[in-house]
Every structure is written in structure tokens, then in C-alpha cells.
Amino acid sequence: MNTLNRRAVLRLAGLSALGAAVAACAPDAAGGGAPKGDAAAKAFGFTSWSLNEEAQKGAVQAVLDAYAARAKVTINPASFPYNEYLNQVTLKLRGGQLTGAVQLDISWLAALAAMGRLKDLGAQAAGGGYTDVALGSGQFGGKQLGLPWTTGSIGLVANTELLKKAGVDGMPATVEEFEAALRKVAKLGGGITPYAAATKAAQLKDILPWMRTFGSPLLEGDTITVGDDASVAAVEWYKKLYDDKLIAPDVDRFDARALFAQGKAAFYDDAIITRGVVASQSPDKSLTEKMAPLARPVLKAGDTPQALLWGHVIVVVDGEGSDAAADFAAYATSDTATVASFFEKVKLPPTTTAGLADPKVSGDTFTADWTEKITKTATANPFWRYAGYAQIEAAIAEQVQAVLVGRSPAKEALAKAAETARPLQK
């Protein structure tokens, strides 16, 4: 009879362990993370970055649970970090791994629409009661490819306490008044940045609404107008604020929020969620009461205040489970009780007339003010229609930064930005 010596036993044990490891590493029966739907479309996927974000995941999960119970379907959630989301979703859509409903930032719609795999949600949009501005944020190429989930804007927020201390009466309505207010705030000293405007290249796209304020359309038809007299005047004005230390170097959105939360900035640009974000970073528990949204100052009285549209849409990938996913998208974005409850939890404004009129929403003064003063006149970034919009924004931002640090005159820099941006219009 054969006997096993110690070495043979160890060898067998090693082989067994290796086998077990290989077995453990094998893909499961479901075959990976792609959302699956059955033939009767009683299951579909929902991909969303909010599903894993502490501040929102509970509210989003509640919407999923309520719909799943109501429609008797299974929703397979998937999530990627916000900063990597577009890359991951694009890769998975291209690889056929993405099905069902997908949350998108409105600026990403063109990039995904260009792949030709999104379902037209015109029928769902028609009966949803959405506002025109909101519907517009989900349209591309004449089709309704996304149902608006939240529609807001990026606009100016002020610390009214600091303005009062500086002797600024009322909110500045024109660029001239705004600059005068900044100069008054600067006199307070104490390390206060009057306007925590974006000056880091990564966030300098915030200058685009100022260019519009000065009269540049940015894009006419397919012609980039960055570099025209109005945009040059806007950048020269920004440079003046920079040189006079009314705005600070090396500031992005995160820095601006931190400065504002610490009471070290009188104005800054942010989305409507600013209230919750700065409150969590501030030692001053009453800061939110001192925050006030204001319409971006205009060049001359009577002009329309400029603001950048901001929001999320839900798109649906054509194919497996798409009808059920489209029904879910309509429910999540337009069922009044659902959107009002969602607003109550996360303070993201709804997109339907009925949702906005719900007492839970209309009773919120900050949101009502923001909607009236900022979102009402907000428009989309015209470059969003191009899949390469981010590179276009980066080309402009890079040249604006060159102006700020004194490396180039504004006219020359913006002409160069336009030249770099032109080949990216596709």
C-alpha cells in the first residue's frame, strides 16, 4: 500500500489550496456586474453615483425600494464614484455591459448620446408635467433622451453678515456695484477673500457665465466666439479683481466652500446644494441663515442675469428591460409625492411644476429664492453639445489662467484658446 510522506501531503495541501483559490476567483453565475433583466422585463439595472454617497444614498434607495414594491420588479443597483463615473459608464455602455436606467449629470448627456444607445423618452416626458427648462436639460439632437431628476443652477451665494459688516447695503445688481461691494469687503481685512472665485485651471470654467455677462455668446452656430471683445473684457475684469486681491489665487470649488464655511469669503459660486455642504464644514451653526443666493450682476441694468444650468437626468439604455426602466425613470422624476419626499431629504429641487408647487418644496425659502433669482434665467453651457466639451472648457481655462498669472494678454490668450478648442468641436 502506498503511503504519503510529509512532502507529498504538503504538496497535496498546496494544490488543494490553489484549487480552492482559483474556484473562489471564478466569476459567479451571474457573470459579473452587468445589470440583468429577464425576458418579461421584471428586472432592470439602475446605475447611479448617488447610490454610494453618504448624503444621498438613503434617499435614492428609498425611491428604488418604493418603485420595486409598487411595480413588483427587481432593480439591480450599480454605482461608480462621481469623478470616474462618465469614464466607467462610457466603457460599460460601449462594451454592452450597461442596461436599464442610468443617472447622468446634464453636462454628460451629449457624450453618451453620441454612442446612439439611449432610448427616446419623449412619451414619458410628454405626460410628466416637467418644466420647460428641466425638459431642455434632457434633450439632445431633437430627442428627449433624459428625464430631468433635479434641475438647478450654479450661481452666486453671499454671506449677508460679512456684507453688513463691510457696509454693503442690498445685493449688488450690476458688475460695477459688485466690484464696489468687493472693495468694501476687502477693507475688512482679517484674511477675508471678498469673492472666492475659481482661479484654479480645473474650475476656471466658472468664468464662462461672466463672459456671457459681458456679452459674449461663447458659441454662435458652430463658431466659437471666445476671443471676441466681450469675452476679452470679461477676462480683463477678472484679472483686475485678481491683481487687486479681490479674488484669490489657487481656488477651486472645494477651497471656495471651505473659505465660505469659515466666514472668510463674502461671495462664491456654487450649485443649489451649497447650503448643506458649507453647513457641514462650518463651525458657525447659524451660517445657513446668513447665506443668500443672488442673481449674477449684469453689465448694465436691464440685462438678463447669467447662470449655468445644473442638474441630473435619468437616461435609459435601449434594449433589455428598457421599458420597465423608462417607467421607473418617469416615476422617480415626476411622481409628486416621491419628488417632494426626495427634496425633503436631500434638498435637490424637483423638475415638475407640481413638484415645485408642493408645500415641502415651495415652503423652503432658500430654494424658492434660488429658483427665482438664479435658476429662472439659467442656461446650459453651449459647449455641452460636443462630446469633447470638457477639453474645450479646459482649453479656455488654461488660457484664462495664463492671463491671471500675467503670462499672456487676454486678447492673445483667448484667441489661442479658441484655436485649440475648434478641433474639439465633435
Place this chain on the structure above:
Amino acid sequence: MTATVSSRSIPVERVARRRPPRSRAAAWAAVTVIGFFGLAPIYWLVVTAFTPDDKAFAFPPSLVPTEITFDHFVRLAENEQLFGYLVNSVIVSVVTAVLSVAVSAYMAYAFSKFRYRGRSSLMHLVLASQLFPQALLLVTLYAVFSATGLLGSYTALIVSFTTFTLPLCVWMLKGIFDTVPSTLMEAAAIDGASRWRTLHQIALPLAAPGLVAAGLFAFVRAWNDFIFALTLADPDRQTLPPGLVHTYLGEFQTAWPDLMAASLVVSLPVIAAFMFLQRYLVGGLTAGAVKG
């Protein structure tokens, strides 16, 4: 030439003693500056991990914490999802390290101790694969794993990590096998040992420091990877780097103190591994670096 150099060689202690005070001060200044750049981020990580949320964003920032909290560590301990990421990291990193060492040891031994046509070209081909930016291979690997049904699995991660660690591991171990005298192999052969036995009972034990160094390199590579772990693994099989980003870096805000606390905790296994194995690591990395 060699004789001249060796006749002039001076003991290291004497060289140090003769160094003028000014150059010693300059050396210390250089060490201090470099140390500051190396250690300042770690110091800031530790300080932020113990700073309350509302103080973490204080302006101007305080170099010394004025208030200490353990809340971030408590929240970390309560987060079951992060524990899942940790388990995934351990599985993927350990298997990658073992697989990398196993494969690269055989490859390196073959490159070092056998002579055959195309050996040199093959060796450089292995090294040349390091010239490609790894992110470029992501799309290709994604398609390959998708077609083979491996997408989302641990296997996808382990195979891709092993692919990237192999070239360096092979070259590191080849250098070590080069230092093992061939006469030992010949002696073993004369005594009747097979090539298999010679490799396993003579060469591998002598190359142990190199195996440890290669294993650690592969482990750390797998432990720290972000983009492959995010793209190739299912959400429930993702490792700590994408897990931490997912948990703490959001659309609107970043929970810096929580992220720093989590980073501190997840660094501990790697730090412990380095401390425990550092003598092997140094020996393994430098072995074979100098000929003769």
C-alpha cells in the same frame, strides 16, 4: 585599474570621520529637507484623521491639532462595506503576490541558468512591456475579460495585476539567480539531482530574499491600484482604493477627515509587512545589482 582602486580603498568609518563639518551640516540639511517633504504629508494625514470635521477646514490651518476626536475611526469601524473592500484587497493582493512570485521565479531561473536561442530578445521583450502606459491596456483588457466572461471577478483583477508585476519581478529575480554560482547546480547534477529538484531545493532557498522582495512589490502594486480595480471588478469585489474613493469622495463634498482615518488604517498592513520583511526586501532588491 581594479588593483589601483582597491589599494586606495578607505574604510567607510574613516571617510565619515574626515568629512569636514560644513559638508556634514549640508548633508543633514539635505536629509532634513527631503525628510520634510517625505513625512509632512503623512503627518498631515495623521493630524487630519484626528481632527473634528468643522476644525479640519479651519483657515488658516493649524499645524498642531487643537482638538482631538476618534469619531472618524468609530465611523470607519461601523462601516461594513469598507470591511468588504478590505477583504477583497487582501484576497487580490495575496493571490497576486503568490502568483507573481511563482511565475516570475521560473521565468527568471530559465533566463539566468539556461542558454538558448532568443533568450536575450525574450528578456528584453518582457521588459519592454513595461514601456506601455498601463491605462492604455485597460480598454483592451476590459474587452478580453468581457469576452471571456471574467469581467467583474477576482480573476480579472489578479490576472491584470500579475501581468503588470511580472516584468520587474522577473528581472529582479534573474539578478538574484545570476549571483547563485552555477557550480552549485553542476554539483547537484553530479550528485544525481534532477533540474526540478535543483531549482526547488538549491536555487529557490538561496533566492529567498529576492522572492520576498518580488512578492512584496507585487502585493503593494495590487494593494494600491485604483483604476483597474474600479473598472474590472464588480462593485462587491472592488478593493480598498476605489472603495475609499467611492465612500468618501462625492459629487459635492469630500469627507477628508474620514478619508484620512481610513487611509491611515488601511496603510497599517502594508507598513507592518514592510517592517517585518524589510531586511529581506533590502537584500532582495540589491542582490545581483553588483557583479563580481
